[in-house]
Amino acid sequence: MLIKQVGIGMLSIALMAIGVQAETGVATIKGTDMNSLLKGTVTLMDTSAGLKVAAHLTGLPPGQHGFHIHEFGSCEDMGKAAGGHYNPENAMHGMVVKDGIMKAHAGDLGNIPAGTDGTATLEAVIPDVTLSGGKASVAGRAFIVHEKVDDFSQPVGNAGSRIGCGTIVITGK
Ligand code: CU
Ligand code: ZN
16 A cells, blocks of 8 residues: 555656646647648647657648748748747758757758648657747747748758748647
8 A cells, every 4th residue: 555655656756747848839830821721730849858849731732841940930921020940059051850959950840741632740859949948949939831842951941932830839838
């Protein structure tokens, strides 16, 4: 009985520890053009490995589309108001999942691939990035979906116009 209670006590402490890290957020993606069919959600969660990102979009033109977190949380002016790629460490353009935030913009998620039905999903973990707090955080910034593929050229991947956008809000801790 005592062992059982100690076990439950330790379990609840462990759950509390996870709870401290598991801040969650969402970005609701919409087309920047009034007539666009593009929509979807990106859910975000802090994990010990970094910020977990899970995107699900529909209504995209088939093919690869540059997919980044941009600096500002505004989708005005066809997404231009979101500014440049979020880049807290003054790094070059790259692929943050592979290169980290010292060697790539923290918002550089590469591309999201859309199938012939216009549906796209992407899961990624961005190391050393959080939703809020810490030295690189993304709440209040915006996801941008681009017209074209991010070809990883400098300075920003040459991905063309901004066809989708959604600001990142915190949903819970
Ligand atoms: Cu972008
Ligand atoms: Zn970039």
